[in-house]
Amino acid sequence: MSTTTVTGALVKPARLRWLSSRAFARFLTAATPTLYVLLLLVGPIVLIGLYSFGLMSNIPGVHGSFSTSNWSDFLTGAGNPFRSRFFTSMLITLVVSCAAVLGAYPLAYFLAFVARRHRYTILLAVMAPFFTSYLLRVIAWQVMLNNDGVINSLLWQLHLRANGHAITWLIYSKFSVGLVLFYAWVPFVALPIFVVLDNLDPRLIDAAHDLGAGRFSTFLRVTLPLSLPGVVAGFVFVLIPTTGEFIAPLLVGGPSSQMFGNSIQAFFSDTPDWNYGSVLAIALVVVVIVLLALFGRFVSPDLAAPEEAAA
């Protein structure tokens, strides 16, 4: 009995020592985000993967069994409309991402080099609408773009168009989807570019001028190359979330401007076929992973030090 007590007395402090050790603290610190990622990111993706291979079914009474037929239908089925929609959506995404970068760069440049001490006030003003719901902002665009909306009414008031003759392609078209996505992402693209430009060493620009470079040449040969990490980061910021976009096409898009995300959403909300919807969802996840792998290495974790990132 006394031996047990002695052994217990020896073991207990050892356990307590480990609980209060640095290693346990490190384990706890790592375990929390790991658990979060496993439960809320990896777990759902694995579940969707199981659905995509028919191993699970959302229909009561239908038991799942392994099948690749949905995958082969999507990947190799002749004239599969979802595959065509996928490529069309990727094209829209690419165009929107490029346009957002082109639109955001002048804004970031203005904030970094022209606005000077007012730059953070202006930045806040630019970002202010984005503290409201995305859904509300898209609906606000509906009000603007409708045939009897703000833009057409203004054109009628200014006699730039005959009263009642609206520009019909303003809404329910690829243009309206692109415009809303462009609007939604420009400030977020401008942010990383602004951070890079704001932290640019002004001596480099002065040196370029001293060596005889003009303003445009300095921009092309010094400012732009050094700001590329911010540009790539901004591009990725738009590209990845836009691949799964469905709200803007749903609210301001026409029948021909629906995106791949709309098909996924419809399979899960309007039909009982989660299995086929899961194939589409996993295909999108794979694309996002590939994009991250492609662009991730161009995005510096420390945008404030572009020289290091470029190196």
Next chain:
Amino acid sequence: MRDINRRDFLAAGVALGSAAVLGGCGSSNSSASSSAKTTPLAKRPDIAKEPGHLSILEWGGYEAGGTPAQTSGLWAGTDYTKAFGKHSVTYTYIVNDDQSLAKAANGGPFDIMHPCNEMLPSFVSEGLVQPWDTSLLPSFKNLNPFLVQKGQLNGKQYMIPWDWGYASLLYRTDKIDPADATGWELAWNPKYKGRISLWNGAGSNMEVAALKLGYTKPGEMDHMSDSQIQAAKQALIQQKPLNKFYWSSEYGQMQPAFKAGDIWIAYTWQDAYVSMNAAKLKVAYLNPSEGKLSWFCGFVLGAQTKNYFHAHKYVESFINHHACVQMTNLFYYGTSDMTIKPSEIQDQHLAKQLNVGDPHAIEASDVHLQSWQPNRSMYELAWQEVLAS
């Protein structure tokens, strides 16, 4: 291990549904009153012991009178909210029939749901609903026996029918050539490209395409073969570029666009015709040569409801005579209440035009009642392919 592919999956869904329908067919000759079986009440807790807050799956515009969500002027449900409070109900919305089943299966559990009749076998086969105790509904005896019988499966009253009406094309008579407005092909007329809007509803659009293609035998539009489904899909793909948009919200999207003149032709229900008449637009509600669609919807009781008695009180507050009369005068839909007198309907011309006072209108030979589709999964997939094409 046997592979399950999409065809097998759909076939399994079809088999499940078929089993439910075949089961239901066995009781189709039984009368409405005798076949409605009651649930033992002794086992249920008293209404005072129920949680009391109802969760309801509903179409926009049909919320109970007195609730903050009710803005269309509907009075039905007011008796309930007077008794239990204006915040005693929470609504989750559906925008089409396909969504009603998907949300009921995955978004619930709901105490009450308001699907249309063609979805009932799927609700029953998926175990989402339980039978009503019609003895707890004093107004049940006044309901249309044809609709009541359609609400039964396996001899049990799973659906309390309430609203019925037509679906057709609403069009602007000042914009559309009368010679073009003869049948469903009006929606396929390239002259009106960009001025047409069909509903974003899988089953309904496949039915419209079926009628346009001439599949007009009774029930044929809901029992299409694989090749007919493919033909209907191709017809809808051909029609797709003519649409301004596929509408999902009647009051938030289609009606404002129609009033603004953005669209001249829309697939819709008769309340939109009433609404556009009220807005003094020159409109007509098409009587297609192939026949109009007709539909009816009703209340189903959630299988897991803990508000059994509250749910019955709620439904009674919708099917009572006063509520039905007011609903008809508001939307000019028909109701299942057979005791409505012609003198109670305010606009006799409109009532006659839409047959709202005729309890047998929904059974007429020149209309196609939307019914359960054994191949519904195929219809839904075909519609998704139309959208993605």
